[in-house]
Amino acid sequence: MDIAVERAMAVFWSRGYHATALPDLLHATKLSRGSxxxxxxxxxxxxxxxxxxxxxxxxxxMDSELAAGREPVDGLRAYLAGYVDRxxxxxxxxxxxxxxxxxxxxxxxxxxxRRVGHFFRAMESRLADTLSRAKAAGRLAxxxxxxxxxxxxxxxxxxxxxxxxxGPSRLASQATADALxxxxxx
Amino acid sequence: MDIAVERAMAVFWSRGYHATALPDLLHATKLSRGSxxxxxxxxxxxxxxxxxxxxxxxxxxMDSELAAGREPVDGLRAYLAGYVDRxxxxxxxxxxxxxxxxxxxxxxxxxxxRRVGHFFRAMESRLADTLSRAKAAGRLAxxxxxxxxxxxxxxxxxxxxxxxxxGPSRLASQATADALxxxxxx
DNA sequence: CCATTTAAAGACCAATTGGTCTATATATAG
DNA sequence: CTATATATAGACCAATTGGTCTTTAAATGG
Numbered sequence: 144m145d146i147a148v149e150r151a152m153a154v155f156w157s158r159g160y161h162a163t164a165l166p167d168l169l170h171a172t173k174l175s176r177g178s179x180x181x182x183x184x185x186x187x188x189x190x191x192x193x194x195x196x197x198x199x200x201x202x203x204x205m206d207s208e209l210a211a212g213r214e215p216v217d218g219l220r221a222y223l224a225g226y227v228d229r230x231x232x233x234x235x236x237x238x239x240x241x242x243x244x245x246x247x248x249x250x251x252x253x254x255x256x257r258r259v260g261h262f263f264r265a266m267e268s269r270l271a272d273t274l275s276r277a278k279a280a281g282r283l284a285x286x287x288x289x290x291x292x293x294x295x296x297x298x299x300x301x302x303x304x305x306x307x308x309x310g311p312s313r314l315a316s317q318a319t320a321d322a323l324x325x326x327x328x329x
Numbered sequence: 330m331d332i333a334v335e336r337a338m339a340v341f342w343s344r345g346y347h348a349t350a351l352p353d354l355l356h357a358t359k360l361s362r363g364s365x366x367x368x369x370x371x372x373x374x375x376x377x378x379x380x381x382x383x384x385x386x387x388x389x390x391m392d393s394e395l396a397a398g399r400e401p402v403d404g405l406r407a408y409l410a411g412y413v414d415r416x417x418x419x420x421x422x423x424x425x426x427x428x429x430x431x432x433x434x435x436x437x438x439x440x441x442x443r444r445v446g447h448f449f450r451a452m453e454s455r456l457a458d459t460l461s462r463a464k465a466a467g468r469l470a471x472x473x474x475x476x477x478x479x480x481x482x483x484x485x486x487x488x489x490x491x492x493x494x495x496g497p498s499r500l501a502s503q504a505t506a507d508a509l510x511x512x513x514x515x
Numbered sequence: 516c517c518a519t520t521t522a523a524a525g526a527c528c529a530a531t532t533g534g535t536c537t538a539t540a541t542a543t544a545g
Numbered sequence: 546c547t548a549t550a551t552a553t554a555g556a557c558c559a560a561t562t563g564g565t566c567t568t569t570a571a572a573t574g575g
Contacts, residue, residue, distance in 0.1 A: 159433050161347035165533060175553050177536080186533065236436040242491050243432040247345050249494040250422040260495045291508035295485065298505065302488030305428050308435040309446045319484065322477035326512040351563060361523045363566080372563065 144182050147172040152193035156240040159247055160190055191254055197240045198262050205269055215277035216328065222270075223320040226300045230307030231316050239304040267293050274327075284329040292327055299323055330368050333358040338379035342426040345433055346376055377440055383426045384448050391455055401463040402514065408456075409506040412486045416493030417502050425490040453479050460513075470515040478513050485509055 150171045154163050165186065169176060183189040208225060209218040228234065241262055248255040274289035283289075303316065336357045340349050351372065355362060369375040394411060395404040414420065427448055434441040460475035469475075489502065 159347070161345070162433070164531075166531095176534080176555080178552060180534070181552090238432055238436070245491055245494045246424055246429040246432045247348070250424070250496075256495070263492055263495060286511070288508065291505055294501070294505040295509050298486075298488030298492055299481065299484050300488065301491040302484030302486065305431055305487040305491065306449055306484055308431045309442070309449060310436075315480070319477055319480040322474065323481050325472070350561075352561095362525080362564080364522055366564070367522085 147174055147179075147182065148189070148192045148196055151189050152196055152240065155190055155193050156197070156243075157237060159243050161247065191258070194240065194244060194255070194258055198258060201241070201262070202265055202269075205266065209269055209273045211276075215273045215280065216282050218273050219270075219277070219324060223300070223324060224317070226303050227313060227316045227320050230303040230311075231313035232310055235304075235307030235316075236310040238308055242301055242304045263297060267297050270296050277328075282328060284327060287327050296323075333360055333365075333368065334375070334378045334382055337375050338382055338426065341376055341379050342383070342429075343423060345429050347433065377444070380426065380430060380441070380444055384444060387427070387448070388451055388455075391452065395455055395459045397462075401459045401466065402468050404459055405456075405463070405510060409486070409510060410503070412489050413499060413502045413506050416489040416497075417499035418496050421490075421493030421502075422496040424494055428487055428490045449483060453483050456482050463514075468514060470513060473513050482509075 150173075151168055154167050154171045158167065163186075165176070168174075168186070168189065169179060172179060174182070179189070183192065204225065205222065208221045209215075229239075241259065244255055245259045249259050250256065271289050271293035274283065274287075274292050277283050278287070278289055283292075299320075303320075307316070336359075337354055340353050340357045344353065349372075351362070354360075354372070354375070355365060358365060360368070365375070369378065390411065391408065394407045395401075415425075427445065430441055431445045435445050436442065456479035457475045460469065460473075460478050463469050464473070464475055469478075485506075489506075493502070
């Protein structure tokens with residue numbers, strides 16, 4: 144049933160929660176109505192599974208980009224490059240399941256609230272760790288605090304996902320990300 | 330009919346486009362079904378009017394915060410403080426009609442695309458102008474380009490709107506905004 | 516006070532929503 | 546080969562969707 148969650152995730156990702164109708168999910172998962180309800184309960188439960196998978200994928204990718212064995216500054220560059228890639232052109236227009244969900248459902252769905260909050264905290268703490276390692280290696284500019292720089296980066300990349308919906312060019316986005324990182328590096 | 334658009338805006342703002350049902354709009358505007366359709370055509374047309382109003386309000390506020398007669402750095406501080414206020418606590422949880430709309434409808438609704446694109450361009454150009462004035466006054470740190478700093482700020486404030494859905498504390502958000510601005514100032 | 520426009524109330528519509536259930540087909544196990 | 550479990554297709558459901566239309570009430574202008 145793993146593949147069904149992945150396919151459902153793709154539909155919710157492209158259309159959002161409310162705009163995804165049951166026939167969309169049946170078509171994407173190639174499941175019958177009965178099988179889908181037997182396996183997942185209802186639309187909302189399936190959505191939460193899809194969201195969980197999306198979050199797990201994002202955090203796993205982050206862990207590999209910011210791996211402890213790597214040069215922290217290289218990790219940050221790879222992390223930002225990944226976001227630039229995912230927020231430019233057609234991939235940018237597709238958007239982000241987590242940001243779309245936060246805007247559509249957070250504050251009205253406690254299960255979503257928990258997941259969104261957890262994701263932002265997890266992202267921020269990984270960035271703060273990496274920035275601390277960079278600072279210890281003397282790679283950060285004077286006066287840059289890892290904790291607040293991490294919060295800035297979280298806002299920046301989530302903002303990239305928003306502006307990315309207009310499908311900006313990769314070049315412009317990359318230059319913007321580079322300019323921000325340059326402000327942090329010594 | 331101005332007040333009706335304003336009330337409709339408040340509903341779309343709180344619930345999003347798809348989750349707003351006609352009875353919600355009728356209740357909020359205190360209009361009858363017939364009157365609403367006679368005045369605005371349909372749900373989608375009313376939504377676009379509400380979005381236009383939201384955008385006009387945001388740009389007007391920005392023009393006053395970043396007024397040409399003012400010290401540009403003071404303007405930037407006021408601008409960021411406004412975002413901090415609107416993205417913390419309960420106001421943060423309410424979210425942003427423009428960001429929610431971008432995530433929910435951009436790429437599937439050409440009228441929305443045009444408006445979202447216009448808004449981001451307008452915001453970026455206002456910020457770039459203000460940053461240029463700051464640079465001319467010698468208030469910018471060495472190596473800070475107004476154009477890319479403006480794009481960074483657009484991403485940052487839109488990211489604040491996303492993370493704001495978790496209702497963070499005003500203090501933390503303000504400290505983050507201050508830390509970012511400090512990276513730009515000499 | 517009357518005539519005319521304007522708006523309100525709400526019946527009504529077909530289509531769609533998420534969800535259940537039954538009947539049929541298909542595997543699978545013995 | 547047969548018995549049983551599993552999944553399919555799709556009928557069916559009440560509720561809700563956005564939207565129209567008619568009837569009644571309320572303003573408004575003369």
